[in-house]
Amino acid sequence: MQKKDACYTDDTKEKFMSRRLVCYFNFMAKIIRILITKGEYTEREFQSILNDKESQTYQNLADKVPLIFERNIAMGAIGSFQLQDLNEHFFECLEKVVTEGSIYELMLLLYYMDRAIINCYLTMSNFEDESIPIEALNSNQQENQIFLMRKTKCKWAPTKIGSGISELLYYFYYVDMENISEMSIKNFVLDPNLIGGIARKSLRIAISPITQKRVVEFSKPYERKNEITGAKQKYFRVEKVNDEKELLEKIVDNIFAAAEKNVDILVFPEMLGTENMLTEVLERLGKEVEKSVPTLIVFPSIWCKTDNDKMNSNRSCVILNGEEVLFEQYKRCDYRYKDDNEALVYEDINRNREENNIVNVIHVEGIGRICIIICFDYLAAESRERIMHNLYPTLVCSPSFSTGSFAFLNLAGKYYSEGCNWVWCNTCSAMHETKEEENFDVVGVITTLNKRCEIGEDLRKKFSGKNKCQKENCKECIYYADISLLATQ
8 A cells, every 4th residue: 555645735736626536646647657668558459358348357457446346337337436435445456456457457447547536526626716726636746757637628629638548548638747857837727617618609819919119129149158068159138128108008908909809818929028017917907897808818928137147038927817927938948040140149048947947738628728838939849749749738829029920820730630729929010120021911820720610621810910901000909710619510
């Protein structure tokens, strides 16, 4: 039997669910790691055992953990655990299988554990708060490098997440931390009534490029030593954001205008925000409580310059209900460009690679998993693929300050097969950093993958930039798109 402290969890997690549940999920994580290490899963062989109730594997598991099978097994149904079932004797039975069981016994056990616990889990989890931060359902991530979470359904995506051993799970899913060892994950479980509620027919998303004025002041390339190699390298930073008051008014106006159009998620660009603007926007929204706001607002990312550039950062703050910053998503990859001498010049952020290397994930029933992946973090293939193929987001929002649109347009539908929609919000302000004005024919994209779309339909809603928008000014610069939440006809 595992020591009881192996099932212990922190205060936040214990508020969300019972310690017994955490212990249960710890066993699931332990089994998953064993199965990954063995690497012997094949669907055909597993299905042969699952569908033959008279097989020796079935009988062995039923003898070792009878509780899993004793309810309704004759009818082929899966028993449903209650919290009192998860006692010391039950965990001793699990430990015996984990220690002595065959690989197929472990597969069968994991399959049933996933399905038998869901009702108990849903009963125990609560939404006294609108959002609940949680690291994982299991507390033994460090030991097993497995990160378990509830699989929130997405109305436009397939239910299946992952392949191989992941196919054993229906209600939960796991992340193999060995595949993303350099990053951490932080999860936020939202009350499903907040956004895209159960009865909703569509999810409305908006982007706001804000302005075409030149407001961001960049430094000229400067040279310093790379902390790791000691060799000289070129860098740049953001020195200042001008016209803060004007930008602030546009942001507030656009938030309220978007709310009048029933927008659920509003995304602003990269690098047009400041700490003072964020503070004042939150104060303004707090004073005008009679006005509605989008549930989630991706505030213009804030480029923060620090003493000696040691802790420079670029982060997007996600505002929940206009009341609080739910989390801060830091940019993890350094943008780079070539100067006149073809030398690479790097964005001077992330000197300490271990700081702020966190990917935040919002879980909400009906929408699935939402990630904020800032501009170059999405263009950088290795960063993007690790997130997409391990965290399985169903909606990605990419605030951007980019001098071009070609690469973004090419990536717009890349993850349709995995059920992921994408929001790209650039700003016409970036056109001042390039001579290629035609790059601003398009300033943003929202994809609208849904279960009623037609084969071959272009699901990219492209929005005109400075060259084609034909607006005399940037008043209420907002673009909208709806994602259908209706099932297949």
